[in-house]
Amino acid sequence: MTLLITGGTVIGPTGAAPADVLVDGETIAATYAPGTGPSDTETLDATGRYVIPGGIDAHTHMELPFGGTFASDTFDTGTRAAAFGGTTTIIDFAVQRTGEVVRDGLAAWHAKAEGNCHVDYAFHMILGGVDDDSLKAMDQLVADEGISSFKLFMAYPGVFYSDDGQILRAMQKARDNGAVIMMHAENGIAIDVLVRQALARGETDPIHHGLTRPEALEAEATHRAIMLAEVARDCPLYIVHLSASRALAEVAAARDAGRNVFAETCPQYLYLTLEDQLGAPGFEGAKWVCSTPLRSKHETHQRDLWQGLRSNDLAVVSTDHCPFCFKDQKELGVGDFSKIPNGIGGVEHRVDLLYQGVVDGKLSLERWVETIATTPARMFGLYPRKGVIQPGSDADIVLYDPNGRTRIGVETHHMNMDHSAYEGYEIAGKVETVISRGEVIVSSGEYRGAKGRGKYLPRGLSSYLV
Ligand SMILES: [Zn+2]
Ligand SMILES: [Zn+2]
Numbered sequence: 001m002t003l004l005i006t007g008g009t010v011i012g013p014t015g016a017a018p019a020d021v022l023v024d025g026e027t028i029a030a031t032y033a034p035g036t037g038p039s040d041t042e043t044l045d046a047t048g049r050y051v052i053p054g055g056i057d058a059h060t061h062m063e064l065p066f067g068g069t070f071a072s073d074t075f076d077t078g079t080r081a082a083a084f085g086g087t088t089t090i091i092d093f094a095v096q097r098t099g100e101v102v103r104d105g106l107a108a109w110h111a112k113a114e115g116n117c118h119v120d121y122a123f124h125m126i127l128g129g130v131d132d133d134s135l136k137a138m139d140q141l142v143a144d145e146g147i148s149s150f151k152l153f154m155a156y157p158g159v160f161y162s163d164d165g166q167i168l169r170a171m172q173k174a175r176d177n178g179a180v181i182m183m184h185a186e187n188g189i190a191i192d193v194l195v196r197q198a199l200a201r202g203e204t205d206p207i208h209h210g211l212t213r214p215e216a217l218e219a220e221a222t223h224r225a226i227m228l229a230e231v232a233r234d235c236p237l238y239i240v241h242l243s244a245s246r247a248l249a250e251v252a253a254a255r256d257a258g259r260n261v262f263a264e265t266c267p268q269y270l271y272l273t274l275e276d277q278l279g280a281p282g283f284e285g286a287k288w289v290c291s292t293p294l295r296s297k298h299e300t301h302q303r304d305l306w307q308g309l310r311s312n313d314l315a316v317v318s319t320d321h322c323p324f325c326f327k328d329q330k331e332l333g334v335g336d337f338s339k340i341p342n343g344i345g346g347v348e349h350r351v352d353l354l355y356q357g358v359v360d361g362k363l364s365l366e367r368w369v370e371t372i373a374t375t376p377a378r379m380f381g382l383y384p385r386k387g388v389i390q391p392g393s394d395a396d397i398v399l400y401d402p403n404g405r406t407r408i409g410v411e412t413h414h415m416n417m418d419h420s421a422y423e424g425y426e427i428a429g430k431v432e433t434v435i436s437r438g439e440v441i442v443s444s445g446e447y448r449g450a451k452g453r454g455k456y457l458p459r460g461l462s463s464y465l466v
Contacts, residue, residue, distance in 0.1 A: 054088025146458020404430025
């Protein structure tokens with residue numbers, strides 16, 4: 001079956017131009033100057049719409065076990081919500097917990113996802129224990145399983161934490177096999193001291209989650225990760241969920257020195273703050289407990305993060321989607337902020353929230369598409385199959401209406417959450433039509449896809465590898 005998308009403005013990293021896009025089966029067959037495509041095909045009118053590659057959310061945690069509970073979106077509910085928001089690929093984190101075998105963790109993740117996804121999916125691997133076995137597994141995953149990125153934690157001692165020696169060994173392995181090391185850069189040993197001290201003083205409210213994870217301990221860990229990667233012969237390093245000005249300065253300095261250092265931020269750090277959300281009265285702030293934490297509005301973080309997106313010191317925007325319901329899940333931490341499950345749900349809203357940056361004059365249209373689709377595809381070995389509208393690429397296409405409006409809230413979202421981190425936000429733009437591998441799965445707010453149609457995507461190496 002062929003489909004000609006007519007009258008729209010196609011946006012890619014090299015610019016925006018009026019073009020018609022021919023889809024043949026699951027892939028893009030051709031692009032044409034407006035009005036010059038074949039006349040014997042079904043057409044989809046995109047007049048007045050932006051035609052963009054489907055979003056790629058490179059950081060999600062469906063059904064993640066954390067803090068005695070599970071992230072509340074399954075691969076079914078989470079990928080359906082992603083589709084509604086214009087995201088047609090997710091990269092989720094398979095988990096090796098400390099003491100587990102890497103391949104068992106990966107098999108468990110395949111079992112959760114297979115047959116349940118509405119859009120295509122790939123995996124990173126979390127290494128919760130770097131040892132001889134897991135280092136060997138890294139080679140196998142890169143060579144045989146299509147997994148070319150590994151997340152390590154400088155935080156969460158006793159759960160996912162790796163010490164500096166383990167980090168260095170994993171980085172050396174990655175340098176050899178071409179993988180990217182993704183780093184949760186917070187000094188968890190120091191944070192745990194601050195947490196114990198705060199609780200001993202009776203400081204139990206959600207805001208203390210943020211106050212016990214100061215910016216300095218994100219910047220310090222970011223710096224240390226960059227230095228360790230240097231020792232590992234400039235192993236490719238990707239800092240996840242970067243939230244703060246001084247951590248960004250560390251990344252910028254490394255990039256200025258020509259290093260293989262990259263970073264992502266998330267919408268919550270661009271829009272939400274320590275005072276307004278995490279510091280909400282009573283226990284309400286628990287909704288916004290995530291790590292790294294929301295930062296102070298009295299400092300320079302949000303301004304600097306938007307600037308970092310423009311300058312490419314921040315290459316990617318992911319959501320770190322890790323939803324927990326308020327009732328019974330976030331409530332596990334009533335009276336002790338350290339027991340609040342860490343995470344914010346947002347997989348449905350990333351494309352819209354970043355488009356709002358375009359409306360607000362903080363991001364160009366091209367940079368919007370680059371940070372939500374093209375760069376994550378290149379960063380994680382999915383390009384050019386994903387992340388671009390060009391012949392041969394998968395027909396993952398979003399028609400975006402710049403004159404539409406999106407109101408975000410628990411009444412309208414599709415994520416399995418009993419609240420919204422962005423309740424009441426109004427976006428000046430709207431995801432109108434979502435096409436995944438040639439199939440229209442969302443049309444004007446109506447769902448037409450199906451559970452199980454999403455495929456596992458084995459990934460190659462990062463395009464940015466040198
Ligand atoms: Zn993390
Ligand atoms: Zn995460």
